[in-house]
Amino acid sequence: MKKQGTPPRWALRLLEWYCRPDLLEDLQGDLHEYFERNIEEKGVRRARLNYIVDVFKFFKPYTVKKLDILDQLTQFVMFKNYFKTSVRSIVRNKLFSAINIVGLAISMSICLLVISIVSESFSYDKFHADYDRIHRVITQYQFLEDDPNDFASTSILAGQRTMEEVPGLEASTMLVSNYSEDILINDKYYPIEGRFATEDFFEVFSFNVLRGNASTALEEPNSIVITDKTAERLYAGKDALGKTMVTKSGKNYLITAIVETPPHASHFTFQSLISYSTYKAERNENPDSKYWISWNNIWSNHVYIKLLENTKPAEVNARLLSISEEENKASDRISNTVSLQPLTNIIMRSDLSNSNGKVIGIEVIWILTGLTLVIILSAGFNYTNLSIARSLRRSKEVGVRKVIGATRGHIFTQFILEATIISMISLCISFFLLQVLKPQFVQLLPEFAEAYQLNTEVSLVLYFILFAVIIGVMAGTFPALFLSKLNAINALKNSGSGRLFSRVNVRKALIVIQFTLSIAFIVAASIGYKQYKYALGFDLGFNTENILNVRVQGNDVGQLEAAFSKIPEVTDISKSTLVASTGSTYSATFKFEDPMDSTSLFYNAVDEKYIPLMKHDIIAGTNFTGLSKDPKEESVVILNETAIKHFNMGTPTEALEKNVEIDGKKLKIIGVVRDFHYAKIQDDIEPFGFRNTNNQYYIMNLKIDTKDVLNTMQKIEQAWDSVDEVHPLNAQFYDERIERAYADFSILFKVVGFLAFVSISIATMGLLGMSVYTAETRLKEISIRKVLGATEGSLIKLLAKSFMWLLCIAALIAVPITYFVFDSLILIDMANRINIGVIELFSGVVIIFTIGFFTIGSQTWKAAKSNPAQTLRSQ
Amino acid sequence: MKGTNLGEFEEVVLLTIAALLNDAYSVAICDEIARVTERKVKLSVVHAVLNRLEKKGYVKSHLGEPTKARGGRRKRFFTISHAGKVALTKVKEQRDQLWSLVPDFNLKFI
Numbered sequence: 002m003k004k005q006g007t008p009p010r011w012a013l014r015l016l017e018w019y020c021r022p023d024l025l026e027d028l029q030g031d032l033h034e035y036f037e038r039n040i041e042e043k044g045v046r047r048a049r050l051n052y053i054v055d056v057f058k059f060f061k062p063y064t065v066k067k068l069d070i071l072d073q074l075t076q077f078v079m080f081k082n083y084f085k086t087s088v089r090s091i092v093r094n095k096l097f098s099a100i101n102i103v104g105l106a107i108s109m110s111i112c113l114l115v116i117s118i119v120s121e122s123f124s125y126d127k128f129h130a131d132y133d134r135i136h137r138v139i140t141q142y143q144f145l146e147d148d149p150n151d152f153a154s155t156s157i158l159a160g161q162r163t164m165e166e167v168p169g170l171e172a173s174t175m176l177v178s179n180y181s182e183d184i185l186i187n188d189k190y191y192p193i194e195g196r197f198a199t200e201d202f203f204e205v206f207s208f209n210v211l212r213g214n215a216s217t218a219l220e221e222p223n224s225i226v227i228t229d230k231t232a233e234r235l236y237a238g239k240d241a242l243g244k245t246m247v248t249k250s251g252k253n254y255l256i257t258a259i260v261e262t263p264p265h266a267s268h269f270t271f272q273s274l275i276s277y278s279t280y281k282a283e284r285n286e287n288p289d290s291k292y293w294i295s296w297n298n299i300w301s302n303h304v305y306i307k308l309l310e311n312t313k314p315a316e317v318n319a320r321l322l323s324i325s326e327e328e329n330k331a332s333d334r335i336s337n338t339v340s341l342q343p344l345t346n347i348i349m350r351s352d353l354s355n356s357n358g359k360v361i362g363i364e365v366i367w368i369l370t371g372l373t374l375v376i377i378l379s380a381g382f383n384y385t386n387l388s389i390a391r392s393l394r395r396s397k398e399v400g401v402r403k404v405i406g407a408t409r410g411h412i413f414t415q416f417i418l419e420a421t422i423i424s425m426i427s428l429c430i431s432f433f434l435l436q437v438l439k440p441q442f443v444q445l446l447p448e449f450a451e452a453y454q455l456n457t458e459v460s461l462v463l464y465f466i467l468f469a470v471i472i473g474v475m476a477g478t479f480p481a482l483f484l485s486k487l488n489a490i491n492a493l494k495n496s497g498s499g500r501l502f503s504r505v506n507v508r509k510a511l512i513v514i515q516f517t518l519s520i521a522f523i524v525a526a527s528i529g530y531k532q533y534k535y536a537l538g539f540d541l542g543f544n545t546e547n548i549l550n551v552r553v554q555g556n557d558v559g560q561l562e563a564a565f566s567k568i569p570e571v572t573d574i575s576k577s578t579l580v581a582s583t584g585s586t587y588s589a590t591f592k593f594e595d596p597m598d599s600t601s602l603f604y605n606a607v608d609e610k611y612i613p614l615m616k617h618d619i620i621a622g623t624n625f626t627g628l629s630k631d632p633k634e635e636s637v638v639i640l641n642e643t644a645i646k647h648f649n650m651g652t653p654t655e656a657l658e659k660n661v662e663i664d665g666k667k668l669k670i671i672g673v674v675r676d677f678h679y680a681k682i683q684d685d686i687e688p689f690g691f692r693n694t695n696n697q698y699y700i701m702n703l704k705i706d707t708k709d710v711l712n713t714m715q716k717i718e719q720a721w722d723s724v725d726e727v728h729p730l731n732a733q734f735y736d737e738r739i740e741r742a743y744a745d746f747s748i749l750f751k752v753v754g755f756l757a758f759v760s761i762s763i764a765t766m767g768l769l770g771m772s773v774y775t776a777e778t779r780l781k782e783i784s785i786r787k788v789l790g791a792t793e794g795s796l797i798k799l800l801a802k803s804f805m806w807l808l809c810i811a812a813l814i815a816v817p818i819t820y821f822v823f824d825s826l827i828l829i830d831m832a833n834r835i836n837i838g839v840i841e842l843f844s845g846v847v848i849i850f851t852i853g854f855f856t857i858g859s860q861t862w863k864a865a866k867s868n869p870a871q872t873l874r875s876q
Numbered sequence: 877m878k879g880t881n882l883g884e885f886e887e888v889v890l891l892t893i894a895a896l897l898n899d900a901y902s903v904a905i906c907d908e909i910a911r912v913t914e915r916k917v918k919l920s921v922v923h924a925v926l927n928r929l930e931k932k933g934y935v936k937s938h939l940g941e942p943t944k945a946r947g948g949r950r951k952r953f954f955t956i957s958h959a960g961k962v963a964l965t966k967v968k969e970q971r972d973q974l975w976s977l978v979p980d981f982n983l984k985f986i
Contacts, residue, residue: 024927027939030949031902031919037945058920063927 006045008036008052016056019065028059076414087419090395097391098423100770101384104763105427108373108380109472110434111759114442115373116464117435117455122361125266125348130207131307134171135344136314138163138304138321139353143336144601153303153353154178158296158328159321159339160304164199167320169312172204176269176303177280178357181555183249183727184235190249190727191235195225195273196357197280203260205307208267212242213258224276225254228262231272254279265454268347269303269358296328297335303357305344314341348452359452372756375518379760381476382511383767384420388480389508390774399484400492412485420477421470428469445748479507509807512771515764516811516849522757523845524819526750528837532828533746535835537739541582542677544616545735549703549717550580552731556724558698564720565703570713573704575611578604578697580735581679583742587697591688592662593648600647602640602663603679603689606697612639612674614704621653622672625693632694638663639672641679644688663690681742683831702735757845765852768804772857775800776864784869793865800861801854808853812846882934882967888913889925890934890964894956901940901951902926926954934960 013029020028032055039048091098126132138159143149160175177197183190203215210218211229218226225246232241246254254275263270284293292298308317321339329336342350351362399412443450553561558576565571579585591602605611609625625637638661642653650656653673660667679689707713714732721730733741740747776783783796791799820842828834882890892908893900902923910917929935940951956964 026949027902027952028923030946030951031923033947033949034903034945035919055920058918059923061920061924063924 006040006048008033009049012053012056016059019060021064021066024064028064032056032059076411079411079415080418083415083418084422086398086415087422090419091423094391096773097387097770100766101387101423102427102430104380104383104766105424105472105476106430106434107759108376108763109424109427109469110431110438111756112373112377112468112472113431113435113465114438114455115369116468117439117457117461118369118442118453119366120461120464121266121453121455122348122366123345125359125361126268126344128207128264128266129344132344134308134310135205136306136308136317136341137344137347138306138339139342140299141338141340142299143338145334149338151353152299152355153342153347153357154299154355155302155304155339156296156299156337157294157302159299159324159337160302161294162324162328163304163306163321163339166324167306167317169309169316171307171309172201173199173304173306174202174205175199175277176202176305176357177277178301178303180273180275182252185247185249186235192727193227193231193235193273194271195275196271197277198226198274199277202274205305208263209261211259211261212240213256215258218258219274219276220278221255221257222276222278222282223252223254224257224279226258226260226274227256228260228272230262232256232259267358268360296332296337299337300355306341314343317341359448361452372752376756376760376763377472379515379518379763379767381472382515383763383770384423384476385479386508386511386767387770387774388416388420388477389483390771392480392484393778395484396487396492399487400489403487403489403492409485413481416481416484417474417477420481421473424469424473424476428465432465445751446744508771512764512767512804512807513811513814515760515767516808516853517815519757519760519764520812520815520845520849521819522753522760523848524816524842525823526754526757527841527844528819528823528828528835529746529750529753531835531838531841533743533750535833536682536743536746539678539682539833541682542618542675543581545582545739547705548614548735549705549732550735550738551701551703551717551721553699553701554725554728554731558695558701560724561701561721564724565701565717568713568716568720570705570707570716571703572706573610573614575614575702576608576695576698577611577700577702578606580700580738581605581677582681583738584681586680589664591644591690593650593659596662598648600688602644603687604663604692605679605689606692606694608695608698609693611702612691614702617677618675619672620675622657622670624672625691632696635666635692635694636669637671637693638668639674639691640670641674641686641689642676643686644690645673647688663692668692678833682833685832703732761849761852765856768853769856769860772800772804772860776860780864780867780872783864784867784872787865787869788873793862796865797858797861800864801857804853804857805850808850812849816842816846882963885921886925886929887964887967889922890929890956890960893935893954894961894964898953898955900954905954929960930954932959933957934963 016029016032017025032052035055036048036052039051043051126135129135137153138155140152140155140159141149142152157175157177160173164170164173164175175198180195180197182193182195184193198219200217200219202219203210210226213226218224227235227241235241235246236244241256242259244256246256248254260274284290306317308314318340321341325336325338329338342353347356348359348361349363349366351360351364353360402412402415439455443453443455551561551565562574562576565574578587586603587605588601588603590599592599607625609627612619612624619639620642622639625639640656640661645651645653645656648661650659650670656670656673659670661670662668674691676686678686680687703717705713717732718730779800783800786796786799820837824837828837888909889905892905892912896904896908902919905926906917906919906922909915909922926935926937930937934957935954936957937952937954940953942948942950
């Protein structure tokens with residue numbers, strides 16, 4: 002006798018679902034009996050089939066469960082009643098409601114901000130038709146066995162081979178960035194920026210072409226497409242299409258189309274697009290130079306492709322990999338591997354260098370979301386805590402309702418509704434708070450201002466409401482479960498006794514969590530602040546005071562110098578490639594005696610005045626003498642100590658007069674400069690050199706000696722305008738630039754500090770509510786104790802002790818964890834970092850204890866001071 | 877209510893329950909009817925009829941002891957109630973009365 006095989010599970014479930022419980026067991030048994038019989042007679046498969054058929058056959062009016070329509074109807078009818086009682090209860094307990102509403106409103110406004118940010122971040126680039134089929138070709142660059150770096154850009158060669166050889170593409174386009182020209186219109190120059198783009202640009206992207214033919218606009222050399230804003234700026238009120246633009250360098254561009262300015266949600270933007278054939282023609286004028294098209298020139302070209310509907314990105318990636326392998330064979334030392342990156346992913350990846358537009362980074366979104374969750378959780382805890390504490394009073398109401406015939410579901414609905422009403426009121430308040438927060442957030446970083454508009458859209462408002470409902474339901478669930486579980490008789494009989502109150506431990510745990518988070522936030526904020534101050538006050542190894550850095554912006558350095566030197570307050574002028582220690586770097590290949598052994602040398606090309614102006618310390622040899630050299634005649638270099646050590650050249654004095662090879666040029670070491678921080682201070686000091694060529698001056702460093710900064714700045718601006726009337730002056734004091742460069746820490750400090758403030762406020766409000774409640778319920782006890790001779794001090798001690806214990810536990814959890822996180826995870830990668838001291842760690846504890854003590858103390862003080870005769874008489 | 881009239885199949889089921897005494901549960905009833913009348917009997921039909929009879933108050937049911945068979949589910953045993961007995965008797969009396977009116981020869985030609 003075969004006994005294998007069971008009826009299909011899902012059929013069993015289905016039966017259980019629809020069948021009336023009183024008929025179910027018997028029916029299941031019958032079907033099972035038939036099933037076993039069928040197994041013997043017809044085999045397992047037929048038996049299972051029959052079973053399923055039978056389950057459906059039994060779906061008859063008399064077997065089907067009665068729907069709980071009546072029950073649902075009651076809920077609906079009762080809704081008005083619930084609403085009314087909820088509002089009454091909210092109004093009656095003004096303090097508790099206020100604490101809940103304010104706490105929720107504050108934290109919700111932060112959540113709303115984050116929801117706006119996240120939803121805007123995910124809306125990027127989705128306005129393009131078939132955006133999910135558009136990809137960017139990105140490059141992984143590896144120098145020998147160094148760690149590979151990822152670049153958003155790629156080489157022109159890679160772009161061409163992708164377009165020509167990869168099958169399954171609907172369209173593809175290549176952009177070459179950083180084009181800028183001055184356009185001559187009516188004897189006035191207007192600066193214009195743009196990108197070179199190949200002819201299929203508008204096939205890949207759906208930017209809105211207003212005038213002209215999109216498909217042919219970028220074909221011919223010297224064609225230019227400009228945006229409507231640019232057209233308005235250059236030819237206000239006139240039709241720009243078909244006009245010829247004359248550039249400062251004497252080229253003529255024909256305007257072939259007008260395109261709508263890229264929308265805010267586009268990761269890259271442009272003022273104009275010039276046909277790629279123009280670029281190609283310019284490059285081909287010098288047939289000897291082939292570097293622009295070489296495999297390793299990956300720095301400023303961006304390739305976008307649109308796949309055909311049935312092409313899989315993996316197939317294209319495989320093809321790109323084989324192209325990369327083929328090309329890498331020919332190049333020694335450097336290997337570039339190209340691959341695809343989906344369009345919608347571009348805004349999320351902050352780890353790619355050479356991005357051609359905005360980048361937000363998924364990390365930012367994760368961090369913001371995480372911190373916000375913490376805050377909203379804290380506010381939710383308040384609601385839960387206070388509701389459970391108050392449940393003593395509400396239990397009578399629940400008892401009466403149950404006696405009259407309410408089911409558990411009814412009570413549950415009522416309390417969930419009450420919580421939702423609270424969260425809806427909070428939503429209204431938080432919506433106004435959001436309007437205050439938005440500009441604050443956007444101003445935190447210029448990058449944020451560029452990336453976010455944070456408009457309130459209809460869909461967003463719907464998200465907000467949905468969010469408020471979710472918060473209401475979540476905050477209300479625990480109290481609702483607790484209250485709806487109450488037994489009617491117990492609730493009515495025992496109200497006031499401690500038995501209802503078995504959830505004390507949950508409440509305590511919630512308070513501990515709240516304060517742990519608050520302390521952690523304060524500690525984090527103070528550590529961030531200390532690191533920020535440390536970075537600003539750090540001795541970089543050179544002088545940055547009273548130095549104004551002016552961007553040259555392509556002007557003649559000599560003319561500018563002549564103009565600036567006329568200003569009496571400008572005491573000295575030097576020229577350099579970049580502003581050191583603010584994050585930007587230039588590098589060259591660096592070799593010593595062994596031609597195979599090379600490293601990167603970071604450098605700054607400077608004139609002979611730079612080193613004394615910045616007060617760099619030359620520990621051996623001399624500064625550059627005489628005027629800076631034409632790059633072809635470059636012959637000397639000044640290195641730092643690390644560079645000398647890297648190639649074991651001995652002491653600084655021994656290293657002098659030795660020859661090194663930089664970018665293929667033989668240069669003699671004429672000086673050694675003391676190590677200073679060329680990169681940011683969290684990075685290690687790397688080999689560095691001052692070079693002496695005059696073709697790489699992008700910055701003029703003006704030493705200013707003045708009491709009236711505004712007046713001096715005006716003079717400098719006038720001097721600038723006399724040389725360059727097209728571009729506005731771009732100048733910043735060195736110290737300001739350093740502050741900007743270390744904005745990360747200041748943001749960490751500001752954001753976390755703000756969150757700390759919010760979370761403390763919420764936790765304190767919760768604590769206030771709890772202590773008010775405790776003092777109220779123990780008023781009788783206090784009065785009796787007082788009558789029996791207890792002092793006010795001892796009473797306060799009695800009441801405050803349990804809360805202070807909770808704070809102690811919170812401190813014990815928060816301090817070590819925060820210390821560990823910062824010491825071992827966040828600060829560990831920084832070459833120059835602060836040591837976390839006692840002040841940072843315990844400032845939070847002290848603040849929380851003070852606030853906590855005053856909150857609890859004030860309430861218990863009130864209770865302890867009350868006249869026992871009064872209380873006892875009225876009870 | 878449908879009234880106290882018994883349908884043909886209801887009558888058969890009720891009789892079978894009476895005949896099976898203490899062993900009348902759905903599957904057994906099905907088998908018994910199939911054996912006696914030699915027609916195919918669907919469990920779903922019998923089940924529905926049993927349910928209807930119980931509603932009319934002709935049968936009573938109780939759950940038996942759980943056994944290993946039937947996947948551990950208990951059987952629902954049916955017993956005929958007093959009303960059921962009355963209804964059956966009434967039907968039989970009506971039939972008997974009609975039979976008595978039939979002359980003998982008519983039947984012989986069938």
